[in-house]
Amino acid sequence: MLEDNIAFAATCLAGYFAIANPIANTPVFIALTAGDSRRVKLQIARQSVLISLAVVVLFSVAGKLIFELFGVTIAALRITGGILVAIIGFQMLQGHSSSAHVPEEVEDEEVPADVMEAQLSVAVSPLAVPMIAGPGTIATAVGFSAHPGFLSSIISISAFAVIAAITYFSFQQARRIVHYMGTTNLTVVTRLMGLIVATIGVEMAMTGLDEALIKYMDTIRSLPLPPPTG
Numbered sequence: 001m002l003e004d005n006i007a008f009a010a011t012c013l014a015g016y017f018a019i020a021n022p023i024a025n026t027p028v029f030i031a032l033t034a035g036d037s038r039r040v041k042l043q044i045a046r047q048s049v050l051i052s053l054a055v056v057v058l059f060s061v062a063g064k065l066i067f068e069l070f071g072v073t074i075a076a077l078r079i080t081g082g083i084l085v086a087i088i089g090f091q092m093l094q095g096h097s098s099s100a101h102v103p104e105e106v107e108d109e110e111v112p113a114d115v116m117e118a119q120l121s122v123a124v125s126p127l128a129v130p131m132i133a134g135p136g137t138i139a140t141a142v143g144f145s146a147h148p149g150f151l152s153s154i155i156s157i158s159a160f161a162v163i164a165a166i167t168y169f170s171f172q173q174a175r176r177i178v179h180y181m182g183t184t185n186l187t188v189v190t191r192l193m194g195l196i197v198a199t200i201g202v203e204m205a206m207t208g209l210d211e212a213l214i215k216y217m218d219t220i221r222s223l224p225l226p227p228p229t230g
Contacts, residue, residue, distance in 0.1 A: 005155060012144055012159035019136040020052075020160075022167035027193045028131060030174045031092055032122045038175060040116070044123040045171035049164040051128035056141045056160045060153050063142035074139050075211035081130040082205030088126045089198025093191055131197075132167060135204060 029048075033041045059066065067073065137160075144156035 005151065008147065008152065009155050009159055012156050013162060015140050015144070016137065016160045016163045017166075019134070019140055020132050020163050020167065022163060022170045025127070025131055025167060026170040026174060026177070028092075028197060029127060029171045030177060031193050032127065033119075033174070036119050040119050041174065042172070044120060044127065045168055045174075047120065047123035048127035048132060048171070049168045051124060052133035052137075052167075053161060053164045055129060055133040056137065057157055059138045060141045060145040060157050063138070063145060067142075073212070073215075074135065074142075075208045075215065077138065078135040078208030078211065079205050080208075081135040082201045082203070082208060084201070085126060085130055085134070085204060086198050086201030089194050089196070089201055092194030092197060094194070130204075132164075135208070 029045065033044055036044070141156060141160065145153045147153075147156075
């Protein structure tokens with residue numbers, strides 16, 4: 001029993017790490033928070049991982065019920081999330097993450113309230129959802145929670161909590177990364193990550209469309225054929 005739980009925990013960790021990918025999300029965090037003060041960046045980092053953890057907990061406990069209640073499918077979630085990620089990637093590719101962001105790092109007291117609100121909004125979208133807790137992570141959480149026993153859900157949530165902690169630590173070190181990279185290299189990385197993020201979004205949408213098409217074709221095949229005429 002203990003060995004099975006350890007093996008399941010390792011599977012959860014590997015699965016969440018591969019999908020949430022804290023290392024790959026760090027350049028995205030750098031690009032989206034460029035020009036923000038250190039305090040705001042830490043707030044965004046903390047809020048993004050806490051929100052993503054709350055999303056995973058929610059779908060680990062009541063994921064199937066939520067999907068059934070609203071008639072939402074994983075395919076539709078992938079398509080919607082993919083479109084959103086692709087739009088964000090296109091904005092990064094153009095060299096801006098938010099029209100309200102200030103062009104360079106300033107002190108917190110110099111930032112107007114509406115600009116501060118816009119800066120913090122990236123913690124919810126796109127960082128928490130769909131970058132960290134995206135359709136793939138949500139589907140994985142629902143899948144892991146399908147294992148028998150309440151302990152399986154606890155193990156799954158704990159595994160993602162570890163990934164969230166790693167993500168927060170990576171975001172915390174973003175300032176050092178920016179310091180060593182320099183402004184010019186950071187601009188290049190922003191454009192490159194915009195292209196990668198847009199590609200990820202398109203891939204997510206294509207995967208969702210493929211799943212929806214397969215389900216549609218299966219439904220068509222299951223329909224009774226009309227009786228032969230003549």
